[in-house]
Amino acid sequence: MDVGLAILVIGVAAAAAAFCLLLVGLVYSEAMNCDVPSGVESPTKLHAIHCFLVGMAMVGRILERLGLCDQSRLVRWLADRSLRRRGQRAGLRIKNATFAGVPVRVYEPTAASAGKRRGLVYFHGGGWVVGSLETVDDLCQYIAEKSEATVVSVSYRLAPEHRYPAHLDDCEAATRHFLTVAEASFGVDPRRVAVGGDSAGGNLAAALCQRLAKKENGHLLAPCAQVLIYPALQMADFSLPSYQQNHAVPLLLRGRMAFYFLHYLNGDMSVCQDVLEGRHVPAELMLRYRKWLSPDNLPAEFRARGFCQQTPPGHDGEVYHIIKAGLEPEVSPLLAEDDVVRSTPPAFILTCEYDVLRDDGILYAKRLKDLGVPVTWQHIPDGFHGIINFRKGWLSFPSAERALDSVVRYLENL
Template sequence: MAFSGSLWILILYMTIFVHSLLFAWGAYYRLTRMQLPRGISCRARLLVFDFLLGYKLVLAGILEKLGICHRYSLLRAMCIFIPIKKDPKLIIKDLDFDGVPGRVYWPKTSPAGKRRGIIYFHGGVGLFGSIRTTEKICRSIAHQTDSVVMCVEFRLAPEHPFPVPVLDCCTAAIHFMKNAKEYGVDPSRIAIAGESSGGTFAAAICQELVTREDLPRVRAQVLVYPFLQGMDFNLPSYQQNHSVPPFFRKRTLKLGLTYLTGKTMNVDGILKGAHFPPDLREKYQKWISADNIPEEFKARGYVPVAPAPFSEELYEQVKRGTETMFSPLLAEDDIIRQLPETFILTCEYDAFRDDGLLYKKRLEDNGVPVTWYHVQDGFHGIMVMAGWRSIEFPSTQNCLQNVIQFFKGL
């Protein structure tokens, strides 16, 4: 049936009206519920960035309910429009790593010998993100450190929930390490790195590889504001930054559980700590506790919270979150003490800040050398904007340059 011109105009006006309502609701919701600490630089820019992200998430949820696509398809589609330009100083190839796609960046300058190799995992909670989202970071690292950089295009949840994404990363990393010389890489100088959930993957894979005698030893791990445990979401940083954009505590937990289970869950019981049985909580208390957080990080406020009564049903839904590939902080000491030299970056206004601080303490307690960089005005996701000058924050390049300086020292 053909639509008349007046009907098309009506549809257009209705579309504009619906979008206007969404924008108005989104602006009201953000302004009344978010917290923008004065310590964050360029607060207005962060507000706009978060609003656009929240708007897209709401729109994606509507599309999912209408049966058009699942809610993360829209965020993934955005990656397609990230422009990729040729780089006259790099050779860039998309390759296959034992069935897992990836991209390799080689500096064109003649190496003095075998180069350093860096395996990099992008963020996105295992739900979205791609090689394109970290293209500029990988290019900068390859340029400035004269290293061969490999980035992995792993499969994503909810179609491929945990542990598929991290296993894809592990498969690609093992293939790269076994064939390092073919890529012009010194097998003894390979570092594994990642940002956000990519940092989680890097930590988990380094733990998996410490017992592999058929592989070269990983030279270092670089963890940029990683998520490292799924037991306690009431540590000081989770309380202090529960409403700090762009990754609020509740929003982040919903995304993380979708990655873990492949479905959307109510997170209220988990926020209250009802998902861990008392015996496991007692076992891990020595590693995951506010008592292990330095006092200066409690200055912005912290109130100890007793966990809610244990829910067997909730535990059954999320019990795989106790696996170290999801929660690397739960690894035993005999694994931790074998880990390589480590760089950890944390941000003051990041709910995951204390995960990094707790891992730093565990590594140091077990004799692992740690370089730590704390971004006083930073928030979760600040480094991914590196190279995009119009949206970079004052500390974005500081984050990247500290990572690069660590790589140069390997």
């Protein structure tokens, strides 16, 4: 072998080895900073999933800094292939389509139906940054088959290429289109169509129901229910008990939630720590939000584990100016006025014990109930954020199927 070529090969091999060692070190460091609670069934599995996701993000970050690719696009690509459909259930007809310019995937049960079917318009999670039709394909197939409902999965625009309100606008456009054509084109009763989603998708579903409630004039079709699976519902307070208790629990760490909200709004990460510390909310607004966000509104058992009441810090007017759109109800549905919340449809809300977003869901369920809106609340005591995506394979968790089955039961009774 030519000496120059040999040196090149050795250099490449050394660089690759150094890269791998760096990556392993970074993943190990991140993984050691997480806290997998013993209450989670199979905590070793959760640790393994967390390490894989951290590694994916690290590779993207390194390659982006080297100018080789965009981190968000790489993570999306890897997530799509990790959760890509492994097959199609025999009892479903699946097709891609476009509703009002928005890409969707429609799941229709093929079995004969005694009457018009129910429907669900579904918005995937992923912090408004990642996620796609592929990442929720398996769960949409499961819901459609088990509930015998037609499911429409929506591929809304993502950050950082697009900011609020692009995501919500796409969800509204696709939902309105489906409600208009549901009966004629799909044999679905438009009066029995729910909207739903997980995490950021749950945020979009709740915000959309509020937006449509404000636009409702007696002639417009609207969703009959909202299915909110561990939804993100407010960015005013990151010190709620669930944020304190689960701040380092995979798959959603406390700091990442602020990161996702800021990406959704404007991408200004310079204020991330200020937001986590609560410096973004003026005192008069925090006083107003207290009636909805007070930990005293939570059942006592959710305040017992590692919670300390914190004194709000002084607010920073510049930080507030940067994030103030995030305190609007279309980004933080939990902060909407009573007359708007009261006008939204019945809700199914699923929460997980080991999830920073647990209290968002519980507090919203209380608000809805107090205002006379029917609520079905399902709590997963050993669940963590993102659990519904781990229903199959060697990294599956039994509570994932239990969680999805509770969604199915709710849809069956619409």
